[in-house]
Amino acid sequence: xxxxxxxxxxxxxxxxxxxxxxxxxxxxxxxxxxxxxxxxxxxxxxxxxxxxxxxxxxxxxxxxxxxxxxxxxxxxxxxxxxxxxxxxxxxxxxxxxxxxxxxxxxxxxxxxxxxxxxxxxxxxxxxxxxxxxxxxxxxxx
Amino acid sequence: xxxxxxxxxxxxxxxxxxxxxxxxxxxxxxxxxxxxxxxxxxxxxxxxxxxxxxxxxxxxxxxxxxxxxxxxxxxxxxxxxxxxxxxxxxxxxxxxxxxxxxxxxxxxxxxxxxxxxxxxxxxxxxxxxxxxxxxxxxxxxxxxxxxxxxxxxxxxxxxxxxxxxxxxxxxxxxxxxxxxxxxxxxxxxxxxxxxxxxxxxxxxxxxxxxxxxxxxxxxxxxxxxxxxxxxxxxxxxxxxxxxxxxxxxxxxxxxxxxxxxxxxxxxxxxxxxxxxx
Numbered sequence: 001x002x003x004x005x006x007x008x009x010x011x012x013x014x015x016x017x018x019x020x021x022x023x024x025x026x027x028x029x030x031x032x033x034x035x036x037x038x039x040x041x042x043x044x045x046x047x048x049x050x051x052x053x054x055x056x057x058x059x060x061x062x063x064x065x066x067x068x069x070x071x072x073x074x075x076x077x078x079x080x081x082x083x084x085x086x087x088x089x090x091x092x093x094x095x096x097x098x099x100x101x102x103x104x105x106x107x108x109x110x111x112x113x114x115x116x117x118x119x120x121x122x123x124x125x126x127x128x129x130x131x132x133x134x135x136x137x138x139x140x141x
Numbered sequence: 142x143x144x145x146x147x148x149x150x151x152x153x154x155x156x157x158x159x160x161x162x163x164x165x166x167x168x169x170x171x172x173x174x175x176x177x178x179x180x181x182x183x184x185x186x187x188x189x190x191x192x193x194x195x196x197x198x199x200x201x202x203x204x205x206x207x208x209x210x211x212x213x214x215x216x217x218x219x220x221x222x223x224x225x226x227x228x229x230x231x232x233x234x235x236x237x238x239x240x241x242x243x244x245x246x247x248x249x250x251x252x253x254x255x256x257x258x259x260x261x262x263x264x265x266x267x268x269x270x271x272x273x274x275x276x277x278x279x280x281x282x283x284x285x286x287x288x289x290x291x292x293x294x295x296x297x298x299x300x301x302x303x304x305x306x307x308x309x310x311x312x313x314x315x316x317x318x319x320x321x322x323x324x325x326x327x328x329x330x331x332x333x334x335x336x337x338x339x340x341x342x343x344x345x346x347x348x349x350x351x352x353x354x355x356x357x358x359x360x361x362x363x364x365x366x367x368x369x370x371x372x373x374x375x376x377x378x379x380x381x382x383x384x385x386x387x388x389x390x391x392x393x394x395x396x397x398x399x400x401x402x403x404x405x406x407x408x409x410x411x412x413x414x415x416x417x418x
Binding site for chain 1: 158159160162163166167196199200202203205206207208209211217218219220258259260261262263264291292293294296297
């Protein structure tokens with residue numbers, strides 16, 4: 001009976017130590033990694049960034065090329081429709097499976113759809129007839 | 142001696158089994174955590190931002206580089222230096238006592254609407270450029286006003302947001318929801334029957350049935366959820382108007398106006414964005 005109690009106590013102690021090690025060493029790193037992944041690659045963040053880059057390209061008075069790669073590991077399906085950029089992760093990632101959209105203020109009104117891409121190129125060029133905008137996307141990495 | 146060894150062996154078996162049990166529990170915990178992160182939780186990393194303000198500033202910044210508005214010298218656009226000749230063709234000119242446009246000026250601007258390439262979807266923006274060095278005490282400063290109407294996007298507007306939010310909070314299964322539904326039907330039927338008995342041609346029965354239907358529909362949603370959805374769906378420009386009494390979010394950006402004789406005047410460009418998304 002005594003042996004049984006000691007054995008149980010040792011087992012519980014091992015578990016408690018493992019849990020302490022997990023919550024103090026592994027869990028914070030895991031959480032940090034996940035939060036970083038969220039903030040860099042969530043569809044919400046990417047749509048806002050992309051919309052902001054497209055709008056910002058309008059402030060340029062000379063030709064400009066903006067290259068934006070949110071992540072090499074996460075790929076997206078993207079479409080611009082009536083000046084609303086819609087971004088959806090291609091597949092399910094931690095905590096972020098929903099699509100997101102963000103508005104932008106400059107042409108082009110519509111672009112895409114681009115599927116399974118992670119690199120976005122925003123171009124503003126000037127010609128005799130005035131300025132023109134172009135948004136393209138590709139998969140890199 | 143033998144029994145002591147036997148007892149020790151038994152203890153060891155229990156220890157391994159306890160550890161295995163605990164590891165199993167940790168494994169279950171880990172799978173639960175993974176399931177929670179991938180399937181259940183939906184984290185929004187972007188916090189609520191002052192969209193109206195940002196959009197107004199962005200638009201003002203874009204206009205300060207717009208080739209249809211800025212002064213061009215030797216084929217190079219001078220960002221932030223507005224050409225008065227381009228301004229005259231771009232916007233409706235008038236005079237105003239204040240930086241923000243007065244109602245008659247806005248009315249004139251809408252009458253003299255000119256299509257501007259830049260604007261956010263589901264918005265009306267009015268742009269005011271005030272010459273701060275061309276002012277008189279009686280009439281105020283020289284002002285140019287223009288409006289920009291963004292493309293309409295049905296995918297994102299406050300009505301859709303409100304309906305989507307309500308659908309998310311639709312309660313179909315809980316016992317409380319069903320009891321509330323019955324309550325809603327009963328209260329609605331009572332009111333309906335009363336109104337039906339007063340209004341000729343409807344009748345108590347039909348009134349009660351209509352009232353029950355309306356009561357049933359309203360009881361599908363928690364009143365708290367409906368009000369939360371309502372508040373969350375209100376366009377930001379409307380919220381801004383209720384708190385500040387103005388649609389103009391940004392206080393504008395400083396710029397220069399270049400006159401035909403080559404002199405420059407200090408000016409301010411203000412953009413008010415009215416959004417219904």
